[in-house]
Amino acid sequence: MMYSGGYVLAVKVNGKTLRESWRDGEKTVFLPYGTEYSLLLKNNNNHRALAKITIDGMDAIQNGVVIRESGSVELERFLLDGDLSRGKRFRFVSLDHPDVGDPSSPDNGLVEVKFTEELTFKMDTKVYVPPQEPAWPKEWQTTYWSNANDFSPRGDAVKAYHATTGGLSGGSVCSSSDAGATVEGSESNQVFGTTRWGMSGCSETLRVRLRAGKSPVLVSDTRYKYCPECGRKSKRGNMYCPHCGHRLD
Helix, strand or coil, X not given: CEEECCEEEEEXXXXXXXCCEEECCEEEEEECCCEEEEEEXXXXXXXXXXXXXXXXXXXXXXXXXXXXXXXXXXXXXXXXXXXXXXXXXXXXXXXXXXXXXXXXXXXXXXXEEEEEEECCEEEXXXXXXXXXXXXXXXXXXXXXXXXXXXXXXXXXCCCCCCCCCCCCCCCCCCXXXXXXXXXXXXXXXXXXXXXXXXXXXXXXEEEEEEEECCCCCEHHHCCEEECXXXXXXXXXXXXXXXXXXXXXX
């Protein structure tokens, strides 16, 4: 798991969390070619957060996904055409796969999640939170969430905002034998909904590089365990997280 600013990013395969390690100066996880994976996103803060996900330098969820305060979302598929009820899973493949658009791109294998907080406003000693049905300006964008039953829609009179991204800066061309990229996999019926998003505040960005390995390297295979609340690691024998005090399974 990667952790920063109260946000967590983890890569999962078959429900198991993969362990990250350092490789060429960046966080890396290893999984076999042809593996379908999911992304676990957690927001441990007391405000909602908007997560913008890019994989191989391109949007995976076209408008981002809203994560409620102290909530989490596990994403297993692309959402690029507005279909909220089905789509294609994330699948990691070698760079010579016919569905890889640009095998020479330095962004191949790179997963980046930018978390942005939703602001509240302080007025004297009171905290003002916008009402449920305010007079939203025209610039409000449509954002998506996973597992729609966890949320209450606030209406659909929202102007859709289609975010576009260029290539991610930095990094070197992935030319090593274990480099790979993400393409569309099997069909997924993961359901999304829509909601409105408020003013944006501070942001945190988490990144991880996917590389090929003979078998997934799982967190459970290490000497450490990772806290499901704050995402930080502690020794496997600990019953409580030394960082936040949460009880560890």
